[in-house]
Amino acid sequence: MEIAWVLGAPLLGGLLLAFWGARRWAAELNAWVSCFTLLAAAALTVRIIEHGPMLRFGQQFFVDSFNVFLVALTAFVGFTTSLFSRPYMRIEQEHGKLTPNMLRLYHSMFQLFIFTMLLALLTNNMGILWVAMEAATLTTVLLVSLYRTPSSLEAAWKYFILCGVGIAQALFGTILLYFAAEKLLGAGGQALLWTHLDAVRTQLEPTVLSLAFVFLLVGYGTKVGLVPLHSWLPDAHAEGPTPVSAVLSGLLLNVALYAVIRCKILVDGALQSHLAGDLMMAFGLLSVVVATFFLARQKDIKRLFAYSSIEHMGLTTFAFGMGGPVGTFAALLHMTVHSLTKSAIFFTVGHAAQKAGTQSMDRIRGLIRQSPAIGWGLMLGTLAILGMPPFGVFTSEFLILTTAMHHQPWATPFLLLSLAVAFAGIFGKVQPMVFGETTVQPLPHRPALVPVFVHLAAVLTLGLLIPPYLVSWYHSAAALIG
Amino acid sequence: MAVPLSSQLINLFAALLLLIAFAMLSQRRVLSLINLYALQGLVLALSTATVAYSTHQEHLYYSAALTLFLKVLLLPWILHRLIRRLNIKWDVETLLNIPTTMLLGIALVIMAFNVALPISQMAGTFTRATLGIATASVLLSFLMMITRRKAVPQVIGFLSMENGLFFAATSATYGMPMVVELGIALDVLVGTVILGIFFFQIREAFDSLELRHLERLRED
Numbered sequence: 001m002e003i004a005w006v007l008g009a010p011l012l013g014g015l016l017l018a019f020w021g022a023r024r025w026a027a028e029l030n031a032w033v034s035c036f037t038l039l040a041a042a043a044l045t046v047r048i049i050e051h052g053p054m055l056r057f058g059q060q061f062f063v064d065s066f067n068v069f070l071v072a073l074t075a076f077v078g079f080t081t082s083l084f085s086r087p088y089m090r091i092e093q094e095h096g097k098l099t100p101n102m103l104r105l106y107h108s109m110f111q112l113f114i115f116t117m118l119l120a121l122l123t124n125n126m127g128i129l130w131v132a133m134e135a136a137t138l139t140t141v142l143l144v145s146l147y148r149t150p151s152s153l154e155a156a157w158k159y160f161i162l163c164g165v166g167i168a169q170a171l172f173g174t175i176l177l178y179f180a181a182e183k184l185l186g187a188g189g190q191a192l193l194w195t196h197l198d199a200v201r202t203q204l205e206p207t208v209l210s211l212a213f214v215f216l217l218v219g220y221g222t223k224v225g226l227v228p229l230h231s232w233l234p235d236a237h238a239e240g241p242t243p244v245s246a247v248l249s250g251l252l253l254n255v256a257l258y259a260v261i262r263c264k265i266l267v268d269g270a271l272q273s274h275l276a277g278d279l280m281m282a283f284g285l286l287s288v289v290v291a292t293f294f295l296a297r298q299k300d301i302k303r304l305f306a307y308s309s310i311e312h313m314g315l316t317t318f319a320f321g322m323g324g325p326v327g328t329f330a331a332l333l334h335m336t337v338h339s340l341t342k343s344a345i346f347f348t349v350g351h352a353a354q355k356a357g358t359q360s361m362d363r364i365r366g367l368i369r370q371s372p373a374i375g376w377g378l379m380l381g382t383l384a385i386l387g388m389p390p391f392g393v394f395t396s397e398f399l400i401l402t403t404a405m406h407h408q409p410w411a412t413p414f415l416l417l418s419l420a421v422a423f424a425g426i427f428g429k430v431q432p433m434v435f436g437e438t439t440v441q442p443l444p445h446r447p448a449l450v451p452v453f454v455h456l457a458a459v460l461t462l463g464l465l466i467p468p469y470l471v472s473w474y475h476s477a478a479a480l481i482g
Numbered sequence: 483m484a485v486p487l488s489s490q491l492i493n494l495f496a497a498l499l500l501l502i503a504f505a506m507l508s509q510r511r512v513l514s515l516i517n518l519y520a521l522q523g524l525v526l527a528l529s530t531a532t533v534a535y536s537t538h539q540e541h542l543y544y545s546a547a548l549t550l551f552l553k554v555l556l557l558p559w560i561l562h563r564l565i566r567r568l569n570i571k572w573d574v575e576t577l578l579n580i581p582t583t584m585l586l587g588i589a590l591v592i593m594a595f596n597v598a599l600p601i602s603q604m605a606g607t608f609t610r611a612t613l614g615i616a617t618a619s620v621l622l623s624f625l626m627m628i629t630r631r632k633a634v635p636q637v638i639g640f641l642s643m644e645n646g647l648f649f650a651a652t653s654a655t656y657g658m659p660m661v662v663e664l665g666i667a668l669d670v671l672v673g674t675v676i677l678g679i680f681f682f683q684i685r686e687a688f689d690s691l692e693l694r695h696l697e698r699l700r701e702d
Contacts, residue, residue: 125659125661125662127658127659127661127662127665127666128661128662128665130662130665130666131662131665131666131668131669134666134669134673135669135672138669138672138673138676141676141680142676142679142680145680145683148683148686148687149687150687150688153680153683153684153687153688156680157633157680157684160673160676160677160680161627161636161640164640164673165624165627165640165643168620168640168643168644168647171644171647171666172620172647172650174658175647175650175651175654175655175658176601176654178651178655178658178659179601179654179655182655191659192658192659192662205604207600207601207604208601208604211601
């Protein structure tokens with residue numbers, strides 16, 4: 001029942017907002033729908049913790065401790081983003097950047113995007129997973145081009161074509177997966193159900209599965225933003241409205257990685273080798289190294305943090321590739337803290353860019369003088385994402401590094417060097433934006449800063465002491481992934 | 483050994499698909515490209531129906547009907563309307579000249595057959611010989627997307643890539659489960675409509691649909 005609520009709320013909300021999305025109270029309706037989704041997700045989480053995994057609706061939906069944690073995270077970040085977008089979009093409207101029709105499109109597509117994310121997480125059918133991932137691109141492509149500026153159109157076009165081609169590779173991978181499964185499970189809808197595939201994974205044909213995994217990794221990896229398939233990501237993040245950047249970075253990348261992990265579990269079973277993990281480690285490490293060296297060259301604040309997202313998704317992919325109980329635990333933790341921190345950063349960056357009237361970092365100066373909350377939010381968020389103790393990112397990065405030293409010592413120098421370069425690159429740029437003489441203007445509306453500090457407080461808590469139920473939750477998820 | 487008629491028909495359709503893929507690669511006019519796309523959809527629907535008839539797979543009839551409706555009637559109609567509304571008359575410009583593209587295409591076909599060989603040997607379907615052709619038409623559409631400069635031909639390349647994948651699914655496994663096929667069809671339809679909206683936005687901003695305008699966002 002909870003599954004129906006979790007999926008029904010954003011779908012219905014998206015349809016209602018397609019009609020009423022330009023009304024005065026549309027932003028409030030948007031926030032209420034997201035709040036309801038969050039409550040339903042919380043109920044679902046409680047149920048899974050108490051009763052264990054469940055299958056629903058003719059086995060088409062499957063929830064276990066791995067995906068329920070992402071469902072809760074998605075609903076939570078969706079809710080806080082809807083709170084942030086209320087004043088943000090009002091200010092954009094007053095600056096004359098948005099017409100009522102654009103606002104309607106934005107509200108409706110925001111909810112539909114959350115729906116596709118949740119559908120991708122909850123479905124048990126690998127085919128529907130593909131459909132939901134493609135639908136996620138379709139719902140956000142018009143949001144990236146929302147402002148209709150030449151560069152936003154270019155970003156949206158790149159996003160559409162690159163992710164479309166990528167996702168077509170994933171479809172070919174899914175076809176191959178079905179081809180291997182059909183021999184064991186028979187033709188028909190059952191053969192693509194993940195739970196059925198998981199039950200027979202040791203008998204799946206290894207050659208077909210390894211080929212399928214390459215296609216699936218390249219396909220979904222495009223959406224994770226893995227180098228060299230990442231070039232859509234900075235553009236899409238920089239050109240769309242900031243709430244969209246926050247959910248792309250905080251949610252879409254995670255869900256795409258989730259799809260890869262689901263496939264990896266099957267392939268590991270079939271191959272009895274570490275091929276899938278090795279491929280993920282290679283892609284992950286390459287992403288970390290390349291992204292950090294691009295960081296120093298950025299001039300646009302949203303592009304800077306988009307590259308930082310590539311770096312962190314690379315790190316997470318690397319950790320999942322290493323596997324093992326500690327590696328997977330660290331990867332799950334890193335997914336959580338990156339999501340929370342990066343969306344908090346985008347919230348402050350959005351308001352900072354509005355105050356300065358530009359996204360160019362050279363022209364944003366002295367935020368802290370004019371508005372201490374935004375300045376401190378950006379500073380603390382930046383310190384958190386750079387892995388400073390006592391924030392949660394430090395814990396997860398520390399775990400990933402120590403696991404790498406034990407199991408993949410060759411990779412550690414690359415990781416350490418990249419983290420140092422990232423620190424220098426980002427901190428050096430953020431520091432003058434926060435401190436010093438101010439150039440920024442006050443905002444016409446009160447910014448929503450509660451979400452920023454709620455996220456940062458959560459990241460801080462995860463760094464100081466991970467609550468015991470969360471630890472057992474991560475452990476059971478890590479045991480599933482292996 | 484006599485080869486059954488249905489099998490011969492499938493092979494004929496597969497050959498036609500490959501031929502159409504090459505024709506698209508060499509086609510310079512946008513209108514003909516759309517017509518070729520519709521023709522590709524028709525051949526696809528016919529071959530799916532033939533497989534359905536000879537293997538008595540109920541659901542393949544539905545997916546053949548879906549293909550016929552979506553890819554032969556609806557999408558080409560949308561694209562034609564779009565061309566008329568946008569008043570596009572120009573020819574397609576390519577980045578490489580046509581003979582070079584054709585040679586590259588031939589190399590891709592050889593590669594596709596080599597990749598598909600181990601899988602088609604494992605397949606139990608009588609259509610398995612066509613898997614190589616399916617892979618080849620996916621790669622050829624990919625080549626078309628890379629070598630075209632304008633927005634509409636790129637999209638047709640994208641759509642025909644989806645056709646190739648669909649053909650691969652039918653020849654390797656007698657098609658995907660119905661619910662997945664419906665989902666894919668919905669995505670393709672919504673994608674085309676969104677692209678339609680998008681074309682208008684691009685033209686409003688640039689007065690042209692040439693993609694070289696869309697090359698400003700680069701790392702410097």
